[in-house]
Amino acid sequence: MSTRPTPEAAQSTPESTPESAPRSAEHVDVLIIGAGLSGIGAACRLRTEHPQRSVAILEARSASGGTWDLFRYPGIRSDSDMFTFGYRWRPWPGDRALADGPAILEYVRTVAKEYAVDELIRYHHTVRRASWDSSTARWTVEVDRDGEPVTLTTSFLYACSGYYDYDSGYSPEFPGVEDFAGEIVHPQAWPEDLDHAGKKVVVIGSGATAVTLVPAMAGEAEHVTMLQRSPSYVLSRPGRDPLAQRLERLPTRLSFPIVRWKAILLAVATFQLAQRRPALARRIVRKATKEQLPPGVDVDVHFNPAYNPWDQRLCFVPDGDLFKALRAGTASIVTDHIETFTEKGLRLRSGEELTADIVVTATGLNLKPMGGIELVVDGREVDLARTMTYRTMMLSDVPNFAFTIGYTNNSWTLKADLVADYVCRVLAHLDRTGTRIAVAPRDPSVGEERLLTFSSGYVLRSLDKLPKQGDREPWKLRQNYLYDVRSLRRGDVDDGVLTFA
Template structure:
């Protein structure tokens, strides 16, 4: 393990200074801290986390059955082998992250219960000044040369719940998966889960069997893939006594290859992919089940996130009669459930709104550059890593069709290389700027709605930076292209302005 300065410098006012401040102790922040310690030895840093512990998403969400919807061979870090089932529970993921923290001595750099309220850049000093509110209401103040945003992309405090008529009349419990009540008892209760994405597909089979009945109410269907929660080649290699590091790398590459091939097929032969996915549904639910109504989406495969159902547990719950699917829209909540636009009623004791989240690109932090409020949506992204007019800041945003951590690892490599490059050329400031040849470049949204149309994107795309029509000026959302492009970034390109 590389040696790092343990304690940040503190001035007479109590302000602490570090060279790098990492925002967030989730999968990106913990990975960033590891890479920073290994690739930039001796550089002082801290990780500020709003919650009481590490984990990010895997700490926020505590609903029944909470699990990954990416395999852990690619969602896990490249530097630490994953040895469990590919689809893991939140508890297993937090245990894995805790091992990374303990094995690398990262706990001494993490400050929990620090919610950042403001971040101010001052060009006179080339410093960020950050103010964070502690749990006891006091304010902690920090300065940093470089800010590394690893806080994710959604608001952890509250999920997105549409406001339907009559919600205040319902006499039962309304729960959002993101703020799940710890004492919620659903034994023998009638449960309606509103939604059709990965969260709904997790909650429904987890509650089925314990609840009296669980109904998944969806406005429109979602594509699902099923498979065994295990990987044959990993099991075989372990039987042969192969080193876990080798197994991790082999399986990781195999999964990435198969994912890329499948994504290519969704573009080259979308109707054939659709046919295959629906045939899988019929295999589990039978030819008599109304697959056309309940499991045939209006969009092409992968135009929205395609959820994986391990061991087909959602379909098995439906086949056993413990759960059912209703495709309809809500007219109003009633005292005892829901009235649908078709006239049908659903009686419920508990209604779960698995309806998504609020896009939140900068963690509800009040940013300003030299006294001017930062409007993130007015910036242009450099490869989804840095942003025009925003000095000494990098952001982690993963992939929409592959595991988030794949890109978090790559961004970490880039940030560490950039920091070492700045030190070598004695630069205290770097920002990206459009070059003369980019003056007439066409700008568009961060995510093309035709390429990815999930609800949170439609609601919040305007909050995200703009993209250009050149590879340098957009997040490509393509691991196979970026795994070569990001390491090859020329840090002396005219897009990087050093001072």
């Protein structure tokens, strides 16, 4: 059954076949889109497992590193444990549990150089359209290279471009913005020459970016105010991993798996507790937060969200730096709604006025699934919202295509590593069976569910753009690394759903 082609994958009519690629078009066996953490990791795995295959990475920007090169705001860091945020097969060096952006960028680029993946990256290559032709079992990929159209073909297309729009972040329309005499900046477009020393700063937001910016700016600014419409859960954790410090004398090959699996199991247990006993999880987080706050900062006003822990992502701060800034008086927190901007700052719904020289709108991201690429299969445009994700890494009825979206309740790279391993296994299966096409046909009996159940604003704003997940395996998103290790790394690729033609 596994080698029986589906009608959609195996047949192509003259009316539905896309235009043939130019004869001069370059062909690569696997084409990766995006030279960030996921794309570089995927290329490294392909270099290791399939050295005979040609691989290229297309990167729209002028530098590698993705998120870690794009964001330049003060204090940028990971909000995931670095022993899981780093690659499984290339240990994160040192004992830092939450590392800053430059350290992460150096790690990613070092790994790319070690595996000679940096030689595969083609910069200023923006993918616009990819068309699959079943008669040739190839994708024709249309690329904008600095304004010049370029066409490539590939046997397998692998999207590692993340899920948000690199060109612009999300900024709500605030009344009175034109009256404000100061500077307004978004973290995604941080000006290199912005000087906040000695100035009054208001950071609008309560997520990971806001809780990073506030303590980072508080050291030099006159004062920093974190203005939030609604609270988030914020937890302190050691900036350096205590277990890694205790095991530092051991060889890395021994210490790294121990520290990594400690982090994985702790994250899984924490999430499961929050899902199964949310009231208990809320009490634990509230108690830990209250102990960090100075007198006068009410935990139930500023750190007690209406949602349960892990209904949105938890914010972790290294060594309680946000709470230290609050206790030192260099930062403060206000929970209120903005009525309007004024010439000198913001007026809130309560009537309170916040004076500001700089306002930072840490208000979130805009989702851009699959990097905004137009996908076409045998002449039919793919509507992402009408597709269903297979193992949250392939799209129904879209052959020889994979994508990477990391966990929302754990480290992104945990899932990225698993997807890369699975793609390598699929390619190996194609080799063994002498087949050329891998496709997951849509099963009409599988019920639809939201792909992401998070209640975060960036998710809710984009539900109509996202694929669906199914109500049962292998179409269902588990958000559970332990389960995915069994199914993606050890489960049978020929599972009766994924079809090889």
